[in-house]
Amino acid sequence: MTDAPTPLDLVAEDPENDRTDGAPVSLSESTTGGTSERTDGHAWRHETGPRHTPTSTLANGPVISPPHTVDAFVKAFLHELNFGQGVPLSRSSVNDQYLALARTVRSYLMARWLETARRRRTDKPAKMVGYLSAEYLLGRQLDNALLATELTDIATEAMVACGIEIDDLRQQEVEPGLGNGGLGRLAACFIDSMATLGASSIAYGIRYEYGIFQQTFVDNRQVEKPDAWLSMGGPWGVVHPEMEVPVNFGGHVETYVGEDGRERRRWTPAWGVMALRYNYMVPGYQNGVVNTLRLWRARATESFDLHIFNAGDYAEAVRAQTFAENISKVLYPEDSTPQGKELRLQQQYFFVAASIKDFIQHTMPKDFDVRDLPERIIFQLNDTHPVIGIPELMRILLDEHDLEWEEAWAITKQCFAYTCHTLLPEALEVWPVSLMERLLPRHMEIIYRINEDFVAELRETYPGDELRVRRMSIIADHPERSVRMAHLATVASVKVNGVAALHSELLKEKVLNDFSELWPERFTNVTNGVTPRRFIKLSNPEQSKLISDTIGKGWVANLDRLEELVGYADDADFREKFRAVKAHNKTRIRNVLVSRDGIALPEGHLLDVMVKRLHEYKRQSLKLLHIVTLYDRLISGEVDPSTVTPRTVVFGAKAAPGYAMAKETIFLINSVAQTVNNDPRVDGRLFVAFPPNYNVTLAEKLIPAADLSEQISLAGKEASGTGNMKFALNGALTIGTDDGANVEIRQLVGDENFFLFGMTEPEVAELQAKGYRPGEYYERDPQLRRAIDLIASGHFTKGSRDAVSSFVGDLLYNDRFLALADYAAYIEAQDKVEAAYGDQDNWSRMAILNVARTGFFSSDRSIRDYIDRIWHVKTGV
Numbered sequence: 066m067t068d069a070p071t072p073l074d075l076v077a078e079d080p081e082n083d084r085t086d087g088a089p090v091s092l093s094e095s096t097t098g099g100t101s102e103r104t105d106g107h108a109w110r111h112e113t114g115p116r117h118t119p120t121s122t123l124a125n126g127p128v129i130s131p132p133h134t135v136d137a138f139v140k141a142f143l144h145e146l147n148f149g150q151g152v153p154l155s156r157s158s159v160n161d162q163y164l165a166l167a168r169t170v171r172s173y174l175m176a177r178w179l180e181t182a183r184r185r186r187t188d189k190p191a192k193m194v195g196y197l198s199a200e201y202l203l204g205r206q207l208d209n210a211l212l213a214t215e216l217t218d219i220a221t222e223a224m225v226a227c228g229i230e231i232d233d234l235r236q237q238e239v240e241p242g243l244g245n246g247g248l249g250r251l252a253a254c255f256i257d258s259m260a261t262l263g264a265s266s267i268a269y270g271i272r273y274e275y276g277i278f279q280q281t282f283v284d285n286r287q288v289e290k291p292d293a294w295l296s297m298g299g300p301w302g303v304v305h306p307e308m309e310v311p312v313n314f315g316g317h318v319e320t321y322v323g324e325d326g327r328e329r330r331r332w333t334p335a336w337g338v339m340a341l342r343y344n345y346m347v348p349g350y351q352n353g354v355v356n357t358l359r360l361w362r363a364r365a366t367e368s369f370d371l372h373i374f375n376a377g378d379y380a381e382a383v384r385a386q387t388f389a390e391n392i393s394k395v396l397y398p399e400d401s402t403p404q405g406k407e408l409r410l411q412q413q414y415f416f417v418a419a420s421i422k423d424f425i426q427h428t429m430p431k432d433f434d435v436r437d438l439p440e441r442i443i444f445q446l447n448d449t450h451p452v453i454g455i456p457e458l459m460r461i462l463l464d465e466h467d468l469e470w471e472e473a474w475a476i477t478k479q480c481f482a483y484t485c486h487t488l489l490p491e492a493l494e495v496w497p498v499s500l501m502e503r504l505l506p507r508h509m510e511i512i513y514r515i516n517e518d519f520v521a522e523l524r525e526t527y528p529g530d531e532l533r534v535r536r537m538s539i540i541a542d543h544p545e546r547s548v549r550m551a552h553l554a555t556v557a558s559v560k561v562n563g564v565a566a567l568h569s570e571l572l573k574e575k576v577l578n579d580f581s582e583l584w585p586e587r588f589t590n591v592t593n594g595v596t597p598r599r600f601i602k603l604s605n606p607e608q609s610k611l612i613s614d615t616i617g618k619g620w621v622a623n624l625d626r627l628e629e630l631v632g633y634a635d636d637a638d639f640r641e642k643f644r645a646v647k648a649h650n651k652t653r654i655r656n657v658l659v660s661r662d663g664i665a666l667p668e669g670h671l672l673d674v675m676v677k678r679l680h681e682y683k684r685q686s687l688k689l690l691h692i693v694t695l696y697d698r699l700i701s702g703e704v705d706p707s708t709v710t711p712r713t714v715v716f717g718a719k720a721a722p723g724y725a726m727a728k729e730t731i732f733l734i735n736s737v738a739q740t741v742n743n744d745p746r747v748d749g750r751l752f753v754a755f756p757p758n759y760n761v762t763l764a765e766k767l768i769p770a771a772d773l774s775e776q777i778s779l780a781g782k783e784a785s786g787t788g789n790m791k792f793a794l795n796g797a798l799t800i801g802t803d804d805g806a807n808v809e810i811r812q813l814v815g816d817e818n819f820f821l822f823g824m825t826e827p828e829v830a831e832l833q834a835k836g837y838r839p840g841e842y843y844e845r846d847p848q849l850r851r852a853i854d855l856i857a858s859g860h861f862t863k864g865s866r867d868a869v870s871s872f873v874g875d876l877l878y879n880d881r882f883l884a885l886a887d888y889a890a891y892i893e894a895q896d897k898v899e900a901a902y903g904d905q906d907n908w909s910r911m912a913i914l915n916v917a918r919t920g921f922f923s924s925d926r927s928i929r930d931y932i933d934r935i936w937h938v939k940t941g942v
């Protein structure tokens with residue numbers, strides 16, 4: 066054990082501390098005995114990007130990749146267990162073993178991480194992407210790291226050799242839930258693809274101490290618990306306390322005259338915090354590349370509380386410290402309607418200021434001239450959360466580098482690109498001017514000046530059109546003076562993109578219409594994608610094996626190759642195997658839900674899944690009306706249960722803690738599930754499950770088992786959706802509206818392999834324009850009336866009408882997202898689903914075609930789009 070390999074000993078510098086003052090990376094002598102070849106006789110495989118040797122030497126140092134053998138892995142693992150955790154195997158807990166395994170895998174990644182950083186530093190300096198996102202919904206790391214390093218089999222065997230079941234260790238990992246939903250998960254898929262393409266990039270965000278809350282149900286209602294994801298140790302992050310960056314807030318701005326006689330502005334902040342750097346590895350898929358995700362944590366500065374300590378007020382000093390460290394304490398659990406909370410703005414500025422400073426001061430060489438920034442960086446703004454970075458860069462150029470306004474603005478305008486993820490006007494972030502002035506006075510000043518110039522330009526372009534000027538202004542006057550972050554982003558960005566074809570069109574026509582008229586060339590679309598590594602290869606090993614056995618292996622990094630499966634849709638033998646995969650995945654989720662939640666799913670059912678954040682526009686309420694209709698048909702004797710396609714509906718959804726209607730919907734889904742599942746009249750034909758705390762880990766088990774994917778948002782409201790892509794790629798058919806990426810999924814898979822229903826976006830607009838009255842639909846449609854009446858009667862809520870009155874009242878008198886208007890079409894489409902499911906062979910055919918034709922939705926393709934049309938950075942590095 067004592068002669069175990071110690072790859073970390075080899076590392077003489079921080080892999081991502083790129084500024085080395087010219088000193089080459091130096092390494093001590095290798096103690097691993099590793100060679101530049103893999104020792105298991107396999108060649109390194111590279112499925113994308115140019116080939117290089119991950120085990121190449123660093124400067125004058127030796128080869129550092131640990132050998133890929135079971136024996137070496139066992140030694141490294143035991144070394145981590147003994148000297149990392151300080152326990153012998155015989156006395157180690159599952160958590161000790163998990164941490165040791167994670168650190169062992171991490172040490173294998175280290176060599177690639179160093180090599181990636183070295184190459185980027187020593188090769189001709191290339192432009193980088195700085196991906197700025199307040200959220201990364203990463204999911205568990207262990208399996209992804211094993212897959213990337215091709216160590217899955219070796220690690221499994223090594224654990225067997227140690228008498229350990231690797232699956233138990235997998236379960237031990239608490240997923241980093243540093244995101245709310247689609248936006249955060251997209252960021253996680255994108256960094257995976259950037260690494261897999263070898264795109265020169267670094268991702269920045271916040272290391273929240275508490276991620277998205279843990280959802281529990283008490284009396285059918287959602288109760289939130291804090292997500293202490295770090296409490297068992299976080300083996301994937303590498304902290305660099307010496308590399309912290311100060312971030313300041315508050316204070317005032319004054320004018321002074323510089324040495325050159327020019328008047329300048331000086332910001333004297335009132336307080337500040339330190340941003341502590343945590344690096345996470347982002348391994349590319351079997352290509353030797355490891356990129357960096359840099360997450361910041363807030364730490365109180367000494368000066369922040371020193372004077373309080375000195376004054377002898379210990380409690381006050383501790384309170385002040387807590388105040389500072391609160392900045393990275395918790396992820397805001399909001400979806401679609403951001404709250405204008407001061408702490409939220411602090412978080413945004415905190416991570417963006419730290420990231421920009423880090424990039425200029427630590428990633429660029431010491432003699433770097435900020436005038437060259439546009440050649441070296443493009444910051445991608447993941448929604449408006451990092452948009453405060455625009456005035457921050459201006460401030461740095463003006464106040465710290467003494468550039469003139471025009472020059473600073475010309476540089477800044479080339480350094481940002483903005484992705485919009487919403488169509489709901491209320492979801493566009495605005496910040497009260499009063500708050501901005503208090504928290505970031507210099508930035509507010511800069512925003513005023515940007516707006517002044519912009520408005521002047523508008524008045525020149527549209528003389529006399531004051532209404533337009535007011536609509537477009539970065540500063541809104543009503544209902545309170547505030548900064549429209551989406552406008553600021555659009556004014557300062559090289560490109561603005563929506564996240565699906567329809568969304569990008571609606572962005573131009575509606576949300577940012579005035580801007581697209583002014584700058585049509587600035588607007589573009591990049592349809593979202595998902596990583597096939599996590600969402601096919603890891604989550605659906607059986608389907609992956611079937612695909613590899615059929616078309617060979619390269620599809621994981623080249624998802625267009627799934628097209629080669631098209632012909633197999635007509636192959637009875639393949640269809641049979643495909644069905645066997647689905648059956649296997651259904652058994653797997655049954656086992657998972659029994660042990661996770663004590664939920665016993667029935668067998669042999671159509672598995673109908675609706676998983677996403679709970680929001681009215683996504684219309685979980687419409688799904689609920691469908692379930693109640695099916696139930697009503699069964700208990701009223703309208704249908705003979707034996708003729709009904711048995712169906713299990715699984716929901717997964719968290720509601721923002723302050724979103725009352727969403728929480729009422731959760732309560733009702735749980736109440737309906739309880740009633741339906743216990744009513745003997747249902748005769749086992751309908752089952753509703755709502756496992757709590759839907760997260761990435763559960764998604765990975767649930768999605769591959771689904772037959773039917775519910776994508777039923779009101780047309781024109783879901784920007785893209787990415788769950789829809791995951792389901793299609795895992796062989797589920799979609800029932801969906803003409804919304805978001807559903808549109809492109811349907812175009813690709815073909816109308817005959819998609820259950821389309823509901824109004825189109827123009828039809829929605831027309832109905833709303835003429836005045837929508839949900840009550841009329843209730844009056845007109847007896848089936849709908851029965852469903853709503855059954856809910857309203859208290860049938861599902863132990864006789865309580867009060868418990869459902871707000872839900873029913875809202876549907877009948879408000880129904881902002883037109884669930885009742887789409888109900889009849891939805892039920893009709895669901896009846897078609899049942900009929901289609903009756904023909905299992907044809908269903909498989911349709912499902913196979915969904916898999917074969919949706920390779921387009923790989924996030925590798927999305928990232929290639931960003932690179933080609935927005936970023937213009939190199940790949941294969």
Ligand code: F58
Pocket residue numbers: 245246247248249251399400401402403486487492564593783784785786787805
């Ligand atoms: C989602 N937005 C879109 N926002 O709703 C979805 O259609 C799209 O597929 C996805 O982005 C990726 O483009 C989303 O998830 C949030 O969660 C924000 C969190 C912070 C508050 C505002 C909403």
